[in-house]
Amino acid sequence: MTNGRVGCALVGFGYWGPNLARNVQSHADAELLYVCDLDPAELDHVRELHPGVATTHSYDEILADPAVDAVLIATPPPSHAALGLAAIAADKHLFVEKPLATSLSDALELAGAAYRSALTLMVGHTFLCSPAISKIRQLIDHGEVGEIVHVSSSRLSLGLFQQDLNVVWDLMPCDFSIVQNLVDPGHPERVVAAGSSHMVPGVEDTVNAYLEYDGGLTVEVRVSWTYPLKVRDLTIIGTRKMIVFDDTQPIDKIRVVDRRLEVAHPSISLGEFHMSYRYGDTFMPLLENTEPLATEIADFVHCVQTGAPTVAEISSVR
Ligand SMILES: NC(=O)c1ccc[n+]([C@@H]2O[C@H](COP(=O)([O-])OP(=O)(O)OC[C@H]3O[C@@H](n4cnc5c(N)ncnc54)[C@H](O)[C@@H]3O)[C@@H](O)[C@H]2O)c1
Known part of the structure; x- marks a missing residue:
C-alpha cells in the first residue's frame, strides 16, 4: 500500500462498474489505478470520466502490477469465480459484486482461498x-x-x-x-x-x-x-x-x-x-442521508487496511 492508500483495480465497467469507480475515486484512502473491460467502448467511457486512470483489456496486466492491492469485480456473475480465484492467487484483496458465484462449490472455493491467504473477500451486498x-x-x-x-x-x-x-x-x-x-x-x-x-x-x-x-x-x-x-x-x-x-x-x-x-x-x-x-x-424514523455504496467501499478499504471482518461477516455472527 502506498502511504496507507489501497491501490484498486476495477474489472467491468458496464451498468454497475461506474458506480464503484466513482466511489473508489472519492475515498481518501483508496486510489483507482486501473479499469479493465473487454469492450473497447467501455474503456473510452472510462477515459472520459476518469482521465487519470489506466485502462486495459488485459486482466493479467492488473494482476502483475504490485501497486494493485485490491481487485473489484463488476462483471457478469458466471465470470466471478475464475476472475476472483486468479486475483487471490496473485495476492490481491477482493471485492466481488453480488452474487459471489453461481454455484455453492465456487463460492466455498473463493472463501477458502481468501481465508488461507489472509486476504479480505467482500461481496457487494449494497443493501x-x-x-x-x-x-x-x-x-x-x-x-x-x-x-x-x-x-x-x-x-x-x-x-x-x-x-x-x-x-x-x-x-x-x-x-x-x-x-x-x-x-x-x-x-x-x-x-x-x-x-x-x-x-x-x-x-x-x-x-x-x-x-x-x-x-x-x-x-x-x-x-x-x-x-x-x-x-x-x-x-x-x-x-x-x-x-x-x-x-x-x-x-x-x-x-x-x-x-x-x-x-x-x-x-x-x-x-x-x-x-x-x-x-x-x-x-416514520428519520434516516441518515448517505450513499450505501460509499459506505460499502469505505468498509472494504477499512477491512483491507486493518484485516477487520466485513459487514457481511459481522452480520453472519450476530
Ligand atoms: N450491488 C448492486 O446493487 C448491483 C446493482 C447492479 C448490478 N450488480 C452486479 O454487478 C455485476 C455487473 O452487473 P452489470 O449490470 O454492471 O453488468 P453489465 O453486463 O452491464 O457490465 C459488465 C461489464 O463487464 C465486462 N466484462 C465481462 N466479462 C469481462 C471480463 N472477463 N473481463 C473484463 N471485463 C469483462 C463487460 O464488457 C461489461 O462492460 C453483476 O454481478 C451484478 O449482479 C450489483
Whole structure:
C-alpha cells in the first residue's frame, strides 16, 4: 500500500462498474489505478470520466502490477469465480459484486482461498450498507418488533434483462442478504420456488419463493423483470409491531406500525375462540442521508487496511 492508500483495480465497467469507480475515486484512502473491460467502448467511457486512470483489456496486466492491492469485480456473475480465484492467487484483496458465484462449490472455493491467504473477500451486498436497513436492524435489535414471524420482500420492475442468467441470480441475492442480515435465520427447513419465462426461453423472469425456518419463521420473496411498476417492498411482521419499508419513496421509506393480532383468550374452547386487534401509532424514523455504496467501499478499504471482518461477516455472527 502506498502511504496507507489501497491501490484498486476495477474489472467491468458496464451498468454497475461506474458506480464503484466513482466511489473508489472519492475515498481518501483508496486510489483507482486501473479499469479493465473487454469492450473497447467501455474503456473510452472510462477515459472520459476518469482521465487519470489506466485502462486495459488485459486482466493479467492488473494482476502483475504490485501497486494493485485490491481487485473489484463488476462483471457478469458466471465470470466471478475464475476472475476472483486468479486475483487471490496473485495476492490481491477482493471485492466481488453480488452474487459471489453461481454455484455453492465456487463460492466455498473463493472463501477458502481468501481465508488461507489472509486476504479480505467482500461481496457487494449494497443493501447491508443502506441507512434504511441499518435503521431496521437497530429497531429489531432494540426489541421494537418483538419476535419476527414473517418477512415478505418484493423486487419487481421492467428490469434489465439478462440472456443467460435468470432473475433469481440478478435480484434475489439482495432480498436474501437483507433477510440474513436482519433476522439471521440459518438454513431454511423447506424451500418452495416457482418461476416462469415469458420473454427468453429457459430464463425465468418472474419467480416466487417461499421459505420455512426452524422455529416457525416464514419468508416469501417475489422478483420479476416483467412488472409495469417499480416495487421495492419489505414487510416484517413481529409479535409486537410490524415494519413496512418502501424503497421507492424519496423520504419516509420506513413505517413502524404498532398493529397486531392476538388470540384473546387462548384457554377458552374453540366455540368461543376470538382474536383481538391492536391498533396503535405508526411512526416514520428519520434516516441518515448517505450513499450505501460509499459506505460499502469505505468498509472494504477499512477491512483491507486493518484485516477487520466485513459487514457481511459481522452480520453472519450476530
Ligand atoms: N450491488 C448492486 O446493487 C448491483 C446493482 C447492479 C448490478 N450488480 C452486479 O454487478 C455485476 C455487473 O452487473 P452489470 O449490470 O454492471 O453488468 P453489465 O453486463 O452491464 O457490465 C459488465 C461489464 O463487464 C465486462 N466484462 C465481462 N466479462 C469481462 C471480463 N472477463 N473481463 C473484463 N471485463 C469483462 C463487460 O464488457 C461489461 O462492460 C453483476 O454481478 C451484478 O449482479 C450489483
